[in-house]
Amino acid sequence: MTAILPWTPGTRPLMLAPMQGLTNRAMRALLIEWVRPATVFTELIRVRPGARKIVSDADRREAGGRQGGAPLVVQLIGRDPAGLVAGAELAQACGAEHLNINMGCPYGRMHGGSAGGALLKNPAGLAATLVALRQAAHGSFSVKLRAGYDDPEQVFALLPVFEEAGVDFLILHPRTVRQRYTGRADHRITARVVAATRLPVIANGDIMTAAAGLALLAETGAAGLMLGRGAMNDPFLFARLRGEKPAEPSQAERAAELRDFFHELLRRYPALFCGDEQTLRKLKEVAVQVTDPRFAGPIRDLKRAKGLARFADHIEAIL
Ligand SMILES: Cc1cc2nc3c(=O)[nH]c(=O)nc-3n(C[C@H](O)[C@H](O)[C@H](O)COP(=O)(O)O)c2cc1C
Numbered sequence: 001m002t003a004i005l006p007w008t009p010g011t012r013p014l015m016l017a018p019m020q021g022l023t024n025r026a027m028r029a030l031l032i033e034w035v036r037p038a039t040v041f042t043e044l045i046r047v048r049p050g051a052r053k054i055v056s057d058a059d060r061r062e063a064g065g066r067q068g069g070a071p072l073v074v075q076l077i078g079r080d081p082a083g084l085v086a087g088a089e090l091a092q093a094c095g096a097e098h099l100n101i102n103m104g105c106p107y108g109r110m111h112g113g114s115a116g117g118a119l120l121k122n123p124a125g126l127a128a129t130l131v132a133l134r135q136a137a138h139g140s141f142s143v144k145l146r147a148g149y150d151d152p153e154q155v156f157a158l159l160p161v162f163e164e165a166g167v168d169f170l171i172l173h174p175r176t177v178r179q180r181y182t183g184r185a186d187h188r189i190t191a192r193v194v195a196a197t198r199l200p201v202i203a204n205g206d207i208m209t210a211a212a213g214l215a216l217l218a219e220t221g222a223a224g225l226m227l228g229r230g231a232m233n234d235p236f237l238f239a240r241l242r243g244e245k246p247a248e249p250s251q252a253e254r255a256a257e258l259r260d261f262f263h264e265l266l267r268r269y270p271a272l273f274c275g276d277e278q279t280l281r282k283l284k285e286v287a288v289q290v291t292d293p294r295f296a297g298p299i300r301d302l303k304r305a306k307g308l309a310r311f312a313d314h315i316e317a318i319l
Contacts, residue, residue, distance in 0.1 A: 003140040003168050005200070006039045006071035006098045007224065012217060013038030014238050015171075015202060017228030018075045018102075018144070020044055021285045025062070026268040030261075031231065032068035035238035038224070040070050044102050044116075047078030047087030054083065055090050063090075065097030065139075073142065077102040079115040081125075081132040088136045099137045101129075103145040104173055106180045117177030120149040123158060130165035144171040144204075147189050150178045155189070159197045169200040171226055191220040202226050208233060210240035210247040232289035235261050251294055255318050258295060262286075262315045266308065276308050283311060 007013035016023060016031055018041035028040045045059040063074050074096035078084045088099055105116030119126060134141050143162060148154025152174065162170060174189040175181070185205025194201045200223035207213045208230040217225060230237050236257055239245040246253070265283055273279045287302040298317040305311035 003137070005140050005168060006073055008038070011038065011224075012222075013202070013224035014213075014241055015039040015041070015224060015226040016231055016238075017041065017204060017226045018043055018073075018100075019228055019232075021282065022232060022289065024272060024282070025067070026272045027265070027286075028067055028070075028072075030264050030268060031235060031238070032070050035236060037070060037227075037231075037238055039073060040067055041073045041075050041100065044075050044077040044105065045087070045091065047076050047083050049078070049080060049083030049086065055087050060090065060094045063092075063094035063096040065095055071098060072096075073098040073100045073140075075100040075102055075144065077105060077115050079113070079119065081129040084129060085132050085136045088133055092136075092138055097139040098142070099133070099139070100142045100144055100171075101133060103143055104177070106146075106177045117146050117149065120146065120154060120158075120177060123154070123161070126158065127161050127165060130161065130167060134166040140168045141166070142169045142171065143167050145173070146177045146179075147172065147174040147186070148176050150176050152176050152186060152189055155193055156196060159193070159199075163197065163199060167199060169202060169223065170197070171202040171204050173205045175205065187216055187220055190216070190222060194221045194223075200224070204228065206230075207237075210237065213237070213241045229289050229291075232286055233291050252319075254292065255295065258290065258318050259315050262302070262311075262318075266312060266315070280305065280308055280311060283308075 016037040020043045023043055042062045048054055064072050066072055074091045076087050102116050103119045172190055172193055174186045190203045202224045203216050203220055203222035204226035207227055213225050227237055236245050240247050269279045269282055273282055284303050287299050290299045295318055301314040305314055
């Protein structure tokens with residue numbers, strides 16, 4: 001059975017990456033309104049077999065099939081096949097239509113020791129997990145992975161496993177798990193993976209400008225792109241990639257866009273988060289991702305702001 005993919009057939013989707021602490025429902029809604037990513041993902045949803053609730057109530061509320069007209073992919077992180085299948089079934093009962101499994105997160109210890117990228121440490125067990133999830137998934141089932149645990153060539157040995165298990169598409173971040181976020185994503189690996197598999201491959205990692213994204217599509221033949229930190233640094237990156245906004249905006253344009261971005265988040269976050277302290281912490285997590293050196297001073301002030309009112313004042317200093 002070929003599942004319906006979470007993007008329009010014949011297009012090369014620009015997806016918003018799942019980022020814990022950043023791509024919450026309010027952030028996704030804003031980006032969907034402003035720049036229409038083809039596909040959005042939930043932040044990772046932990047599956048905890050043995051816990052009183054294997055998926056928390058808050059995470060259950062996240063599961064759905066679409067958000068604001070964009071297909072929503074529900075991402076699960078966990079380790080054992082039975083637990084992940086139970087998590088997948090629960091997510092689907094809560095409305096999930098597209099499921100993704102996280103095989104990239106380098107912080108495995110936070111997820112019970114061997115989940116996320118650590119799944120790549122035990123490739124022999126992967127096939128059973130993938131087959132079980134494929135059988136459980138009613139809609140598309142995808143894998144988001146690093147190139148390997150400590151060997152960037154590991155992905156090539158896994159491609160037949162993904163194909164035989166019936167995975168619908170891959171999202172590749174071509175760093176190793178051990179590398180965490182150091183060095184650069186090596187998209188020469190992406191190009192070789194695209195050539196070596198019949199599965200659509202979405203390229204992810206270090207896409208910070210429209211020129212970089214377009215070159216990546218051309219050089220790798222990837223089926224689409226996934227933007228993570230680049231979309232927090234410049235929320236209009238999606239529009240630039242589609243040629244709807246200048247590829248190289250002036251400092252004044254960028255500053256105005258960043259002010260609007262933080263104003264909107266400041267307006268929307270209090271409805272999602274609990275109290276000023278949590279709202280401020282979440283806003284600062286976004287500020288951390290704005291790495292454009294032209295705004296280093298005001299961004300540093302945002303990160304140090306002592307309250308929401310001060311945060312609001314500092315937004316005005318982004319010039
Ligand atoms: C703060 C943060 C949180 C992340 N959370 C997730 C997550 O929940 N699930 C996931 O698959 N990847 C997660 N990632 C990885 C991103 O989805 C993406 O693969 C990675 O940042 C590389 O892409 P980029 O260079 O475009 O950011 C996270 C990354 C960051 C920086």
